[in-house]
Amino acid sequence: MFQLLIVDDEASVVDSLADTLPWHEIGISTVFKAYSGSEALELLKTNTIDIMMTDIRMPGLNGLELLALVRREWKRIKCILLSGHAEFSYAQQAIQHDAHEYLLKPISDGEVLDKVGNLVGILQRERDESRHYERVEKAFQEHLPKLQGDLLADLLQGVKISPERLGQKLESLKIAIPAEGRFALMLFRLEDRFAELDFYSLSLMEYAVVNMAEELFEDDFRLWSCKDLHGYLVFLVTIAGEGDTQQDRQEHPDRAAEPVESRLQSMASQLQLSVDRFLKGSVSVLISRWGSFPLDIKRLYEDILLSMRKQVGNQSGLLIYASDELEQLPVHALQRLYEPPMLVHLLESGDWEKTHDKLTGIWSELGAKWADSQEHLLEAFFSIYASFSSFAHKNGRQLTDMIGPHLSDVTGLTPSRSLEALQQWMFQSLELLQQCMENETRNDRENTVRRIKLFVQKHLVEDVSLQAIADYMYMHPVHVSRIFKLETGENLSDFVLRLKMEQAAFLLADPSLKNYEVALQLGYQNPNYFIKVFKKYYSLTPQEFRQKLEAVEEQ
Template identity: 25%
Template sequence: MYNLLIVDDEPLTREYLKHNIPLFHDKWTVTAEAADGYEAWELLKHKRFDLIITDIKMPEMDGIELCKKVSEQFPQQKVVILSGHDEFSLAKEAIRYGVHSYLLKPLVKDELIATLEKITTDLMKETSEELIYRTMRNVSEDTKHQVVKQFLKAVVTDSSVEIKALYPLFYRLKVNLIEAEAMIMIVDLDQEKILERDVPISDISIFRFILHKVTTEIVEETGAETVFFDDDQNTVLLITGECEEELLHKCRLLHDSIYAEIKKNTGITIVSATGSAESDVLQLYASYQKARKIMKARLLHPDLSLFSYKESCGALPDIGELDKAMASIKSGMLDSNEMAISMAVKNYVNLIPQPATHASVMKFGVHLIRSIAGVHAETLSELIETALHMLKGHRYTTRDELLLEDASALFRDIVKQLTKSHPSHPDPQNDLDLVTQAKAYIYAHYSEPLSLALIAEKVGVSSSYLSNIFHKKMNEPYIKFLTKIRMEQAAKQLKALPLEKVYDVAERVGYLSVKHFSHMFKQYFGIPPGEFQEMHTSSKSEGANG
């Protein structure tokens, strides 16, 4: 039950409201009344009310003065004013003090009921919001960190279902992952080094756990980055900063610290790779994919342990050849074509840097097994174990000129062990129609968390396929198109609503952080959103004056 204070110098009005309000709306009761603003103010010093209904013209202290005092002392208090037709200018003045609404005298029953219903709805919503707020405040920091890690894993693995479920929590938990820019860094074991040592293959997972724990401990000293696992149990870091140069500098420092600590404690070395700098949290998927791609440079440059996408782009053509050879191997596996497999394996082995060594063959062997495992990881677990044992236990020739020939034979045997059927691809669709559907979905849902995976799911194709055709047809990636739509909508709102708060506009166009929104807005328009809003407000005023 909500309680109400009536303030009016007319006894008949007070009696009418006191008698009828409980009849008009069963959630309201009049618990106090006052003949003027002064009496009402004395009551308010000792008791809170869910709603005040006050007349404007009263002796001692009128409704305007009461509204002013209430807004100063109790800004959340809901107030409805009563006014005659000749007092409309006064009613408008009262609205400056946060008055919820006003009712004209003589009172109309339907209007009074509608006002009470609206205020009831608002109060129920505020109660719900307050409950959520208190609940969120009591959520432990550890729980917040777990939510963040789960969300980031969903982003980098492009899991649209999890993204959609977890993203709203960030509004409630007040978690902001990116202020300006961010980058993904993947840290992986030199797995072939483990296989070269007399370490059981089953213990590789233990070394992965050690790597993750050491990385987490190092990061916790700074408190600025987030560490989580991807689907392959690689240790992944979210690095944040103001610009790409700062991000890369942080990555180098972290890599050096992790490398030194792991080497000291286990004797094992690591390799790290960094992706692109991104300004949208849902675009971290792109940064992660680039880090995964450039990680393959470890096969071509065994003397290096840190690869950044920006600085290692020169390796991309050779990585493309690696991917091409691997695709040919998988294609031969799908067709059960031994001749095609043999040719593809030979091409793959020929990419081993010269002069070939046992270590480089081991690297390529591990990559071969891990790449094929990605086809059907669940069903290949036992076969993968067998293949790794084959790789580890193989006795290589001592003659260097025969090493590549020996590696080809070994890799062919491994592929035979791992041969499985691959799921068929969906039928191709009209590319232009798909892009049109994707654009329409973005236009309709730009204010929501939008990942490439979610849009691809809606139009019925894979993320990579949609990414390629969208870029091809639109001459820009989907994230750039999405940002453009959000910025244009934000500009319209800032122009049309000169008194609107920037953070409200930011939230309505899909940004969790006003700082992140301001960063993107300034990049797009060249000035901060506040200045943009002020500039257009000034131009409107000048036009009106002219």
């Protein structure tokens, strides 16, 4: 099914075409209405439009100007131009802008359905062909390196991905690394003059380093690279010879002869020299121990970061093998508290279920490892309190106003005195935050809908188009429509029509009013159109409706 947009400054034309024709029978699922070129642009930006039918002569942005914009921004949309003037210049410009049809008013319903139906057929054939998928594939290939890097960055940060989903991602992104395959991490820190470069120049240098590394390592290793949150270049290194056939091993006997660690260190040293020679800068390189993919990726990443802090520091041009000293440390940092998605981001997204799961994970880790560690309890409490406070402040509220003075009071640090106290505090606070935001959202929606209804009732016989209501509310038309439907369960256009038809029924009960006078009082400049709409709503013409009222009164 496809979506149609009808554009005309004559509201009666738009409403008649949109509301009375059997669009569903020709493959149109949704008909959008716009009463100006600017309103049409807003709908085009927020909805997937397949066919646009527009009048040429409109105030402001006319039909030809709208068509030119559509051709530039939404090339796939099929366009039909309507005109009440058989001028050759219009037809010529329509051809230039690749309009699919040029129709002269007045147009019969059958002709409109026929022309739109033809375009539906064209769209359906295009959808069945492979041209669209080829364009998608081309775009995918162009963005493949970034998509690969984003996945590696997520894994380094500990983002949870199921084995099945990870396998699908690796396959789609053309990354050849098997589950439980051996790998090492290699971290590059660009130093000295690189630190003084602007963002664009630094990006070029990083691109050059990655290309140099891939060229230098390609015979012996496979590299998968990204830029991490600290600005370091990180390479996941796998062995090119693993999985080779017997013939491959015979053709490359040097691979088996030299230990993998020595080859990797030698090539990393060569890359350092190449960066110094060709890019005129220095890099420090840290190489992790070998691990199993993807189980060890976050642990090995933390190993090389620790080595960077402890063994490299402010020095430059070093090449270091990271040790396993992280496992030997007597105290470890909390994991669930800082792994993505961060608590503050979950709060801002409004996903309360995932926020609850995040807090549950933090509490479970504390209970399993650090229940007796006052420092870890304090660390968790202050971090969670800061996230709650930040969320409250971004919503223009004090935390005290949202969760109450008792829970927001940090005097004596009562919530951090025990694991049970922390658990009770954070889940009670979360529940109150959620209740506060849901009440606020509900109140905002109710107030918005109340103002919309008052506007419609006050201006029922004037302009009550979606754009007019949106302008009054200082909101986007699509947002107005969605809020009204969400709060009332009724489409805004149906609400307006219902009020008009109820008012029509009331006026028609007055025998002193002619049918055309009733139409004019309701804002219908075309009495025939009023009759058409009334009959569709009540299944009776206005005259039949009056006759039925008279028969009831006589009884």
